[in-house]
Every structure is written in structure tokens, then in C-alpha cells.
Amino acid sequence: MPAPRKPRKTASDTPLPPGKSATINDIARLAGVSKKTVSRIINRSPLVREETRERVEKLMRDVGYVPDPLARGLAFRRSFLIGMVYDNPTAQFIVNMQYGALDALRDSGFELVVHPCDSRSPGYIDGVRRFVQQQKLHGVMLVPRVSEDQALADMLDGIGCRYTRIAALALDDHSRMVITHDRDGAAEAADYLQTLGHRDMAVITGPSSYRSAIERTGGFVDALARRGIELPKSRILEAGYTFESGVAAAEKLLAGKRRPTAIFCANDEMAAGVYRVALRMGIDIPRQLSVIGYDDSPLASRLWPPLSSVRRNTRDTGRVAAAMLIQADDDVRGRPIASVRPHLIVRDSCQPPET
Amino acid sequence: MPAPRKPRKTASDTPLPPGKSATINDIARLAGVSKKTVSRIINRSPLVREETRERVEKLMRDVGYVPDPLARGLAFRRSFLIGMVYDNPTAQFIVNMQYGALDALRDSGFELVVHPCDSRSPGYIDGVRRFVQQQKLHGVMLVPRVSEDQALADMLDGIGCRYTRIAALALDDHSRMVITHDRDGAAEAADYLQTLGHRDMAVITGPSSYRSAIERTGGFVDALARRGIELPKSRILEAGYTFESGVAAAEKLLAGKRRPTAIFCANDEMAAGVYRVALRMGIDIPRQLSVIGYDDSPLASRLWPPLSSVRRNTRDTGRVAAAMLIQADDDVRGRPIASVRPHLIVRDSCQPPET
């Protein structure tokens, strides 16, 4: 039996080039397979013998090999980037959505690139198109309110860009939707106020061009109706989702001779506006007026008394929306529609009405 | 004279492939130059005849040609992505910083990819390294507080990644710093309170491991000293930049037998904590207590009375930091250090002390 060969430098055991990281060629050479086989392993093709796969995967781990997303992107004609497109929600909402998306993208090789835009400017859809096409994005998350824009979705469909839409209700194929059920969140607020004994309530809602505003108001009104309370039109005020518009709406509502005993606001910013007006008019919250917001933003617990508010679970929403984009198509079809449920966080801004 | 030839399909006027976008080869063919010349024009090389450049640039505009960042990135061994690395500042701060960065990146071909992290977790520097190396980032913006971590900057230096650090004072080469002069912002608050007539003041500051906390407190104390007022150590309380820690610090400060007449808080969250305690203790702001915050967050104007606060101009800061990363190196050297100045926004939370 010949003595075992002393290891010598051959083509197949040349150490990795120092400094620069390993490439698919290094892995193929070191493993003694073709680069195509390595490529199959990277892309989880089943057409690789189990033994080969394990051996090569171990090697990749050992040398810390990670395929270059630039090279893969060039060959695939599609990058490993997920875009997040949004208009102008509150900062905390955006940031939570980003955190959620990154939860899903962590260790996937995908990264998140952000694209705020102004949906009122005429060229905004074109701006998104350039963003998507130039970067050859793998997919985009559409956050409310741009998620509600059918023209934007149609454009993306037209250029073959996959997307997920986050919205209060289904606006598209199940495979492209994450539903936030704003109707249910508002209904929970209505049930809570009704249970406390309120009968004369009011709603300060967002712009009627926003589905979220329609759904939240509708959910509140319908839930009251189910419990036998009709909310007159005069008790529903449309505002602009801003603090200032909340102030203006609250002034109208609280100046009338018969004040409502409770106000449901379609977001926390407007609820803060109600607080401001109540303070100015000497109306005590919650003794003389109950208030509920929507968002459960940090502001809710900074206000005094701490504001009861509907939590949206934004981070979960972002995670689900991003996860759908990087899943294989087969996994997406036929599964139930993605949804995230809101729920009311009770703090100290409500109590039974004065008798 | 022969009749003019009817245009026929030749190699050089074959229309662009329908559907897919033009490549450097299409431009070279259509312009009748080599792809290398087109490449020179893309990269603004001076080694191109003026007439050629103009002709090719017009063609590129006409067909809507944009070079593929994936292909350029592969050849350059560096992507056209800017990373933004941050720990856990307030949502509005992050979002403003992102808006600012995108202001600088608009129409530059670069995009912004976000990377929140936890600087207390042991592997976080490694996480940033993987992020930078795998995506072959063109550069990263380091936002406070990670911008203050020298180990992180050293790692980036070690792997040859360009970066800009946003911090209260110079921690690095001028070419890598954007200074926010927190010291000056705090000094302005001090001058304002002194001018109103306050003599017995206090500071609620952030963690002493944060340069921002040190600078803001130092700036406030030094400015008072310049005006002949010594702030005793007992009037400086270290808190955690959070609402809750602000509440705790305010309780200590306002429970004592001799209350300060004014409190400077190193951020708005802690100032909101002071408001909460003052409300609970029946101390009227601003009549019995003046308060100043730092950040000029949306919260400042939601509080009652509206909080005077030092505005940081975060969006400008982000714009400058990102612009430095995509500038040519020559433009960076020798120019004055980048800086953004804070200034006090006066609202209704301060007045002269009661006599």
C-alpha cells in the first residue's frame, strides 16, 4: 500500500485568494464540481445529489461564501431588493412598517430600499415606475395610501412587477393583499363605548378618498347599528387626519348645544386635537367626554389622560407583506388571504357618560 | 443625382428591441461609436470629444437609456446603494433623516437601503459588516448613536467602506463628519432662559454614554457660566432619553423643597415626562415652571402648552451626509467641515420666573 501522498498544492486545493471573498468558481474548484452544480445548490434546485449538496453546502459555510447579489441580479435580470412605496403616513407607522419588512427579509439576502413619494403630484406613478425598472426591483410593498391607488397597481402589473398592497379591505387578488381589517378595529371601539353606556356618539373621520377612513367610519357606524344605535349624519365629521383638522372638527362638535358623550377619531392625531379643544373649553376627559383614537401611536400614551386607541400591529403587517414578496409563487397560490387584525388598547380616556 | 435612398433596415438603424430597455450596446450601435465611448460618457470621463458626447447624450435621452446599476455594480465591484445604519432613535428623527438622504440621492442613480440595528447586541458590528460586504454598498451613513461608536467606524475603515458620521462634534476626519453642534443648540436654550430672568435652573439629560447628552448638557452649563450662573451638580439629572425616565427625573426635581424655575430637557420625550409630573403635582407650565425640550418633534406642538424646543434640522443633516457619500473624492477633500446648526423654536412653555 503506497504511503499517503503528502498534500501538495494542486488546482483543487489552492487556498482562497486573500482579501477578496470567494466566488462561485472558488467553491466549484474547491469542491471538485462544476459551477453549474454550485449554482443549483444556491438556487435550491432539487436536481443535485444529496451527498453533493451537503458537501458543497458545508464548504460554502466554511469559507463564508455568499453569492454576489449584483452578479445574480444581472443574470436574473432582477435585483435582490424590495421597495417600500408610501405617501405620507405618520413617522411611527412608516418606521414600524420598515421594521416589520426587515424582520421578514433578515438573512434572506434581500434588502429594503425606501421610496417615499407624493401621490398628489402628477408624475408620481412614473417616478415609481422608474424606481422599479431602473433598480430591477424584485417586488414592492405598497403602503396606505398609495396601496389604494388602482392606477399604480395597474402600472406595476403592466411592467410585470410583483407587489403587495396593504389596505383596509381586499382591493386585489388574494396573493397580493394584506388586509388590515380597519372595520373590525373600529367596531371594537363602538362596542366598547356602547357597553360603557354611551348612546350619543360622534365620529371624526379622515378624508373620504381614503379607504381607511371609509372603513373605520363604516365599521363604527355598523357596529352601533347592530346594537340598535343609529348615528345621525350630523355626528360624522370629515377631517384630514391631521392634528389641526382634528381641532377644527372638535370645535364644531363640542360647541353645539347638545354635546356627544363620546368621540371616535379615525386616528390619534385628530384625537389629540379633540384633547386640545376639550382642555380649552374646560371639558374633562373622560368624565364629561370619552375619546378613542386609532393607530396606538406613541402620542396616545403621552396625552393626559392616556388615550384608548386601536392598535394596528403595523410591524406584523410589514413582515407579512414583505414575506409574500420573497416567497416562491407556488407557496403563495391557494393559501388563505393574508390579514392582520387590529385591537383596542384600553387606557384612561373613556368612562360611562355622566347621567 | 440619384433619388434619396428609401430608409432601409441596416445594422445601425434597427429599432430598439421592443419591451426590453436599451443597453449600452444599443446606444453604441445606434450612435456608431464603441461601447467604451458610451461608457466614458456615462462615467463623465473628459476623454470624449465634445461633439461625440453631445450626440450620444441626446440619443440616450431620446431612447430613455439608463445604465443598469446591477451591471455597473458588478463591473465596479460596488453597488449603487447607500446604507443608513441606526440604532433606535425616535421615529420622526429616522424618517426625517431618510427624507434628507433621499433629497440628496434623487436622480443620482443611487438608492437608500435601511439598516436598523441594536448596538447593545454583541454581534451588531458583524451584522453591519455583512450588510456592507454582501451588498457591496457604495457607502453608509452612520446616524447617532451608532455614529459615536469608534469600533464600528474602525471596522468600516478596515474593509474599505466609505462612511459619514453624524454627531454632535467632530469624532473623525472632516471628510467623514457632519456636525450637528448640539452644544450651540443647548446654549441658545440657556441664553433664552437666562434672558427671561431664570437663575435656578435644572437639566434632565440623556445617558452619559451618549455624546449628544454630554454636549447638550455641557453647552447648557457653559452658556450659563458665561453669564455668571453656576449650575450645581445636584441640578443635573441623568435620565434615559425616554418618557418614563423623564417622569422619574422630574419627580425627583420637583419634589424637593426648593424647585428650579426652569428645566432644560435633552430631548422632547423627557420634556413630556416633566409635563406629566407637573400636571399631576398641580404645577402650572409656564407660570410656575418653564420647560425647554430638544428635537422639535411633532410631540412638542401637541403638548399643552406647546413646548419650546431646539430644532435639529434633521432633514438637512441627512441630505448633507448622503451627498458627501456620492461626491467624488476630490470634491470632498479640502472643503470646510460639513455642519448643520440647531436653533431654538420658541413656543409657550417658558416665561419669566414668579417673583
Place this chain on the structure above:
DNA sequence: CTGAAAGCGCTTACAG
């Protein structure tokens, strides 16, 4: 199950 060739759309290094 595996591989050799060609190609993705650019740039670098070299030559003229």
C-alpha cells in the same frame, strides 16, 4: 444528476 458554452450589461487594462 452533472457540465461546457454563451450571455446578462457594464468596466478595466491595454493598445493605438
Place this chain on the structure above:
DNA sequence: CTGAAAGCGCTTACAG
């Protein structure tokens, strides 16, 4: 000032 060749690190299409 301009260009032909080779290469960046992968994948696709084809063949076996």
C-alpha cells in the same frame, strides 16, 4: 480622443 478584448460573478439553454 477612440476601440477590441477580457472579465466582473452569476444564470440560462442546451446537451449528455
